[in-house]
Amino acid sequence: MAVRWGRRPINCPGYRHIDDPADREYIAGVWGIPVEELPWEGAAATEMVHLMAEGEIKSCRIACSNLMVSLPDNAVVARALDNLDPLVVVDFFVSETAERADVVLPGTVWCEDEGTTTNLEGRAIKINQASDPPGEARRDWEIVAELARRLGRGQYFQYRNVHEIFDEMRLATKGGVADYYGITWEKIDAQEGVFWPCPTLDHPGTPRLFAEWFAHPNGKARMFATPYRPPVEEPGGEFPFRLTTGRVVYHYLSGTQTRRLGFLNAQAPEPWVEIHPQAAERLGIQNDEVVRVRTARGQMELKALVVPTIRPDTRFIPFHYGHRHAVKQLTNPVVDPTVKIPEYKACAATVEKLDAEVQPGPGPTVNFTPETAPQMFPYTVGETKAGPRDAKAY
Amino acid sequence: MAVKTLFVDPSRCIGCRSCEAACRECDSHKGESMVMVDFVDRGMSVATQPTVCMHCQDPVAPCAQVCPVMAILISPDGVVQMAEPSRCIGCRNYVYACPFGVPKFDVQARLMKKCNLCYDRTAQDLKPWCAQDCPTQALWYGDDEEFMHQREGHPVNVTAFGEQTVRTRVYFVMPEETAQVDISALLDQIHAEAAGGEEGAQPRREEAWIL
Numbered sequence: 001m002a003v004r005w006g007r008r009p010i011n012c013p014g015y016r017h018i019d020d021p022a023d024r025e026y027i028a029g030v031w032g033i034p035v036e037e038l039p040w041e042g043a044a045a046t047e048m049v050h051l052m053a054e055g056e057i058k059s060c061r062i063a064c065s066n067l068m069v070s071l072p073d074n075a076v077v078a079r080a081l082d083n084l085d086p087l088v089v090v091d092f093f094v095s096e097t098a099e100r101a102d103v104v105l106p107g108t109v110w111c112e113d114e115g116t117t118t119n120l121e122g123r124a125i126k127i128n129q130a131s132d133p134p135g136e137a138r139r140d141w142e143i144v145a146e147l148a149r150r151l152g153r154g155q156y157f158q159y160r161n162v163h164e165i166f167d168e169m170r171l172a173t174k175g176g177v178a179d180y181y182g183i184t185w186e187k188i189d190a191q192e193g194v195f196w197p198c199p200t201l202d203h204p205g206t207p208r209l210f211a212e213w214f215a216h217p218n219g220k221a222r223m224f225a226t227p228y229r230p231p232v233e234e235p236g237g238e239f240p241f242r243l244t245t246g247r248v249v250y251h252y253l254s255g256t257q258t259r260r261l262g263f264l265n266a267q268a269p270e271p272w273v274e275i276h277p278q279a280a281e282r283l284g285i286q287n288d289e290v291v292r293v294r295t296a297r298g299q300m301e302l303k304a305l306v307v308p309t310i311r312p313d314t315r316f317i318p319f320h321y322g323h324r325h326a327v328k329q330l331t332n333p334v335v336d337p338t339v340k341i342p343e344y345k346a347c348a349a350t351v352e353k354l355d356a357e358v359q360p361g362p363g364p365t366v367n368f369t370p371e372t373a374p375q376m377f378p379y380t381v382g383e384t385k386a387g388p389r390d391a392k393a394y
Numbered sequence: 395m396a397v398k399t400l401f402v403d404p405s406r407c408i409g410c411r412s413c414e415a416a417c418r419e420c421d422s423h424k425g426e427s428m429v430m431v432d433f434v435d436r437g438m439s440v441a442t443q444p445t446v447c448m449h450c451q452d453p454v455a456p457c458a459q460v461c462p463v464m465a466i467l468i469s470p471d472g473v474v475q476m477a478e479p480s481r482c483i484g485c486r487n488y489v490y491a492c493p494f495g496v497p498k499f500d501v502q503a504r505l506m507k508k509c510n511l512c513y514d515r516t517a518q519d520l521k522p523w524c525a526q527d528c529p530t531q532a533l534w535y536g537d538d539e540e541f542m543h544q545r546e547g548h549p550v551n552v553t554a555f556g557e558q559t560v561r562t563r564v565y566f567v568m569p570e571e572t573a574q575v576d577i578s579a580l581l582d583q584i585h586a587e588a589a590g591g592e593e594g595a596q597p598r599r600e601e602a603w604i605l
Contacts, residue, residue: 249410263415277437287437309440 014176237362396537409442
């Protein structure tokens with residue numbers, strides 16, 4: 001939903017491109033603002049951290065995002081967040097990120113508000129309110145509208161309810177690739193969800209995308225063979241193992257919710273490092289022993305789980321945890337040059353017993369620097385905008 | 395109408411504990427799960443096994459047979475119920491009697507607790523919570539005919555413990571046609587394999603291929 005409604009640094013609602021003059025004109029018209037006031041393409045979330053650390057971004061409002069657990073190399077993230085004045089965090093629990101905020105605004109969870117969401121199959125569905133927000137908590141859209149009012153821009157946020165916001169979004173996506181204009185709450189109820197695009201009020205929605213043609217000018221799909229590109233950092237020198245991170249079935253993303261739920265948290269209250277028995281034997285590490293895991297960024301102490309269900313050269317640590325249990329103390333902040341996603345899944349690390357002396361040695365093998373990293377796709381992100389925009393076919 | 399029952403397929407269990415989470419939501423034992431998910435041997439594999447009450451039919455409910463106060467009752471459809479709180483004296487005989495290690499003793503309530511196949515739900519033709527929630531159909535509820543149509547594998551409801559066999563209302567799903575699940579034979583086989591190895595009692599080991 002977020003992407004189709006323009007919450008990406010390159011997008012306006014409906015997959016419109018924020019740098020495209022015609023798209024800018026249309027969106028400014030819908031929102032009733034001078035077109036010059038629309039920003040141009042911005043930085044990706046992973047790039048914003050560095051802009052914050054450098055002072056380029058001076059303040060930030062973060063809603064329901066736990067950067068201290070979700071972004072790699074969280075020492076840099078902490079520095080970036082502390083550099084902001086003010087940092088405002090809207091969240092329904094005090095996450096590791098909210099702890100660093102100058103102002104925390106209590107938000108709401110999904111069942112305390114109504115609205116729509118689009119699920120993975122592209123079906124817009126309605127979510128109904130089940131209970132009222134507790135205490136001083138307010139709905140996210142109310143917080144945004146109230147902030148706008150106090151900052152003197154209240155005239156652009158004159159919403160009385162979520163339905164009015166949805167109607168504005170329908171208008172804003174009208175004519176775009178992800179056209180929601182024909183999706184109304186009534187139709188969602190009647191059809192048990194509506195698939196986008198749905199350009200007119202009598203359109204039933206599009207359960208199967210690209211059934212006739214793709215959203216490119218010639219109607220054909222674009223295929224790209226991408227050569228294998230190794231991770232930026234590979235085992236070597238002082239750091240002979242590959243560290244990967246991942247999920248535990250009991251926790252959801254940064255664990256802001258699930259680490260507060262008794263039953264789920266009891267299943268996996270703290271992270272561990274998985275080590276193959278052969279590697280453990282060589283390192284003299286017992287199952288359940290607390291060990292130190294170190295990378296070029298930092299180190300952490302956690303329990304070893306000695307199991308043969310992992311490669312002997314690889315270590316695994318689940319990522320849902322915060323503070324001294326955050327594996328993001330260790331992971332590599334390099335991002336993919338095209339899509340800006342960090343290399344969460346591979347970095348060079350070492351595992352040692354707690355009483356082992358740290359012997360500074362040569363660093364890990366580094367395959368690329370930001371300057372020498374090859375592009376993943378043979379085009380830049382901006383180039384793709386020529387495609388979908390011209391294709392009004394479907 | 396054919397009798398509906400649970401089919402337990404350990405090969406499909408991914409150890410997510412959704413069944414436990416669902417079971418503990420029931421008001422009759424809030425916060426406590428009557429189904430247990432265990433790693434078979436985490437030191438060797440990620441295999442997990444859900445354990446529910448098998449509702450023994452022949453011999454009928456050993457737990458009920460050893461109950462000195464007839465607190466554990468069996469419904470006409472063969473479902474072995476949880477101990478009746480007004481009768482249960484907390485003697486714990488059933489702990490020793492159950493061949494599958496299912497019933498628990500609630501120390502604080504001084505009460506025997508076990509799975510009753512969600513009798514309130516199944517009596518109304520709803521699935522038990524565990525089968526309702528299981529994302530992989532490791533716990534599946536239905537009758538024989540539905541099983542034949544919808545599922546793969548071979549249901550077995552006879553478990554052998556040495557000389558003694560137990561026929562249960564709940565089925566295990568086995569990969570191959572087999573008359574009974576013979577646990578001690580399988581254990582013997584594993585021990586024989588282990589003893590045949592070079593390192594004596596050491597379990598099988600994979601080849602060193604990286605370090």
